[in-house]
Amino acid sequence: MAVQVRNPYTGEELGTVPEQSADEVTGVLAALAGDRRVLAPPDRAAVLAKAAALLAQRRDRISDLITGESGVCKKETLREVDRAAGNLRVAAVEAERITGETIPLSSGGKEKLAVTVQEPVGVVAAITPFNRPLNQVVVKLAPALAAGNRVVLKPSEKTPLTALSFVDLLREAGLPPENVAVVTGDPAEVGGTIAASPCTDMVTFTGGVTAGHAVARAAAGKPVLLELGGNDPLIVFADADLATAAKLAVDGGFATAGQSCRGVKRVLAHGSVADELVARMVELAKTKRYGDPRDPATDLGPLISAEAAELVERRISDAVARGAKLRHGGSRDGALVEPAVLDEVPVDAELVREETFGPVAPVLRFDTPDEAVAIANSTRYGLQAGILTRDVDLFLGVARRLRVGTVNLAEGPHFDSPHIPFGGVKHSGVGREGIRFSIRAMTVTKTLTMPYRLVGEG
Incomplete structure (x- = not known):
């Protein structure tokens, strides 16, 4: 079966995407989780920077695609492409700034040094809404990839074409195909499957409160980032x-x-x-x-x-x-x-x-x-x-x-920047987005301890 994507202004069909079953989605996740090789930070940065450049080169074409499937006016979709490219550029820089810390220790008369490193969380499930079909995808994929993760993306069934086009662009920019996958279909079945799967290590979701709470229940035990709207x-x-x-x-x-x-x-x-x-x-x-x-x-x-x-x-x-x-x-x-x-x-x-x-x-x-x-x-x-x-x-x-x-x-609630944390309290969500803050959330801290002097040293 296929999901029809229609222009909300004209009603014309723009294309179709597969309505994948839970079994098909499970197979995609197993393939993602099966290979845990991690791109080096300079390679991640190069992919994200190249993707930003490709977006800028194709600004008008991608803007037309967003307008077609979302109904958002051309003036705004041009700005959306610019914002997405900007987020990618910031993520490219931050990919090479992921740092830990050193902690001097004294335990049982022994002098030691602890070192923390940030490692990718693993497979990140990203579930995105219809209202900004490109930038909502970028603000989830860019930090996830910058942190060295693999990503399974579930875009809105109303606006999946932009997401698919962007993932193709990432691959053109040099991202190995096995580092990202897109799944489409019924939001409850597909979203629930990727959130609950043992192959998924983290879930980041933007959408409504009811759906977000359902995703959080399915993902119980995993870290989640939830952006569930506002009444600003x-x-x-x-x-x-x-x-x-x-x-x-x-x-x-x-x-x-x-x-x-x-x-x-x-x-x-x-x-x-x-x-x-x-x-x-x-x-x-x-x-x-x-x-x-x-x-x-x-x-x-x-x-x-x-x-x-x-x-x-x-x-x-x-x-x-x-x-x-x-x-x-x-x-x-x-x-x-x-x-x-x-x-x-x-x-x-x-x-x-x-x-x-x-x-x-x-x-x-x-x-x-x-x-x-x-x-x-x-x-x-x-x-x-x-x-x-x-x-x-x-x-x-x-x-x-x-x-x-x-x-x-001296600004409205709609002010934003990729350099600051974004997220809410109460029913507006859990956690913070913003490129650097998302990267931190999409990594896990590993601690190494060692003596200041190794055995045999003077």
């Missing part, structure tokens, strides 16, 4: 620059048609500036062009499916029924959703209580820092947050009380 707030205090705040709110809320785990999901605005902020957001929202993602002028393409768009539409309607004011947008045409700005959204509306994957910028009002913190912390997620204020003491005081993985001053 942008907190705008009374002294904030409102032009900057409105731009961050709209850009962060509408990027990737709102299908980003670290995007702005809630705009928390101080009551004294909320009216002006909302007015500015509406004016910016009106400038956003949504439609055909292949058009270079388009800012927002469709959601991944009509069903996903229907859920967003229903949540907008529910928020309005609870008292929210729809100030702009919100209409739906198939998988397309007009970018929406809502004001006075109740804290208990599903739109802001859950992670809403759609182009929606909901504004919630607060009067005191304590109230802002309470609203920000009121959901089951805790990924990232952005704060806009000129008062550094206020920023530090609020940041300390926010239950999130990262707090950005």
